[in-house]
Each structure stands twice: as structure tokens, then as C-alpha cells.
Amino acid sequence: MLYSYIVEKNIRQTFDDMNNHRWAEAVKAAAPNIHHRVAGAHALAGERRGKEALRLWLERAGRVLPNLRIKVNNIWITGWPWHTTAFAEWDATATLLNGGPYINRGLHVFTLRWGRLYALEEFQDSQEAARGLSAQAASGLQEAAAKPIES
Template identity: 30%
Template sequence: MYHSIVKRNIRAAFDHLNKGDYEKVLAMFSPDIRFRFPGQHSLAANLSSLPDVRNWFEKFLSTLKGIQFEILDILVEGAPWNTIAMTRFRDTIPLPDGREMYNEGVQFLRIKWGKIVEDQLYIDTQIMESALSEIGKPSV
């Protein structure tokens, strides 16, 4: 039952991101969240506070306007005090010329008592760099 609730919450978080509502996602995070988005591009991040993650989400969604996520798989294991969840996803990034760019990734979450304490995303950073190059640099 508990693992089903975690999966439902993860699906809801991706649905909120698809609508551009990152505040509901942030409400799931611990104040001392460890957040990592890899790469050597303008959206790469290694953060350890909720205000910094909020700023990152603002920048991410304003840069990749209209990005959409599709969940492919979710795996959850562990007890409420130390839960690990892995989500395999595909994203679609609309480009200024009307084309779309696709990327796949995996999200690693560590959850303690209902709050996400660690969020690490693993994507194809070359695709992300290519998309950002076509979109242009963020204005944040």
C-alpha cells in the first residue's frame, strides 16, 4: 500500500510539472533537499537548499517552455523512513522552430517520512546541451 502511494505521488509530481506548477513539487521536498541535474550546460545544478531548488525550477521551466514528461516506469522499495524510488521517463522539449527534441532519463529519489531528501536526475546531457543551444541561453 505504501509503495502505491509513493508511486501515485511521483505521477502527480510529473503531472504538476507538465502544467508548469513546480510549487506543488517543491512541497514534497525536505528543506535541506540535495538536488542534482548533471551536465556542463546552463541548467546543470548541484544544490542543497529548497530556495536554490525553487530558483532552479523557475529557470528550468522558463527556459524549456512547454516541456512535457511521460513516465515509463516507477520502482519503489524501502520503508517510510528510508524509501528509494527510481523513475524512468521521457521528455519532449518544444523548439522555437516547431520541431521537438526528445530525451530519456532516470530520476533517483530518497524519501524519508514522506519528504524527498535527495533528487538526482540522469539524462543524456548531449541532447540537453543541443536543445539549450537551439533555444538560446536562459534569461534568468
């Protein structure tokens, strides 16, 4: 289906934008009232509503894990253009400031309507995220220990 191909291409492009710190491009397809949620108790956890809050979160992610690389392994798409759900399975890696590795796996769940992103929920190893951010904070990157951006 052509629509599924376009959605998959756009999702892969968004992950590429994130890997290359192109925040404005990464939020381009987000609806003004997007709902974004990440489980856990760390600086990248929490729940946000709104395109601007999502952009701020992405910018923080880029600052606290500056060399983070997310490799998309699989994308599944279901539904019709007026209500689409897409799943993206990924592996994330980074080198922490202390020289140690950060390795996480996860799944993004996208809810789209006519190609516009209305909800994004991230499922990942929240303990690994907290461990990596704690190591960053211990190395002097204080924002890695900040309260989550929530709105």
C-alpha cells in the first residue's frame, strides 16, 4: 500500500532527523496538541502535550545523550489514513561521558491521522535510561538529573 510506504519513509526520516539533531524537522509532522509519553523516573521521562514541549524534550535528549544513535530495526503500520497506528522497534547506543556504553532497546507507538502525528508513546528499558542519565550527571552534565519536561 502506497500510504504505508509513505508513513514508513517519514518515520525513518524522523529518526534520522533525531540522530542528526534536526529538531525542527523531527517535529514537523506533529500536531499542535500532540501527546508524548515516556515511562520511568529520569530526565527524559514524563508526559507532554504540545509540539513545543516535544521539541524541548528532543533538544534535552540531544544535550544529555549528545552522541545517541537510534537504529530502526522494524516498522509495522496498521489502519487507514484517517487513523493509523505505526510501531517502530529500535536499538539505541551512545558513549557516556565516563566512557561507558549506553545500550537500550525500545518501541515507539505512533498514532497518526492523515499523516499528522497526534500521539507518540515510547517503551524502552527505563532502568537503563535512568542508569545512563545518572552516569551523565555524575560526569558533570547536570541536566541529565533534571526533573522531566512535563506539560
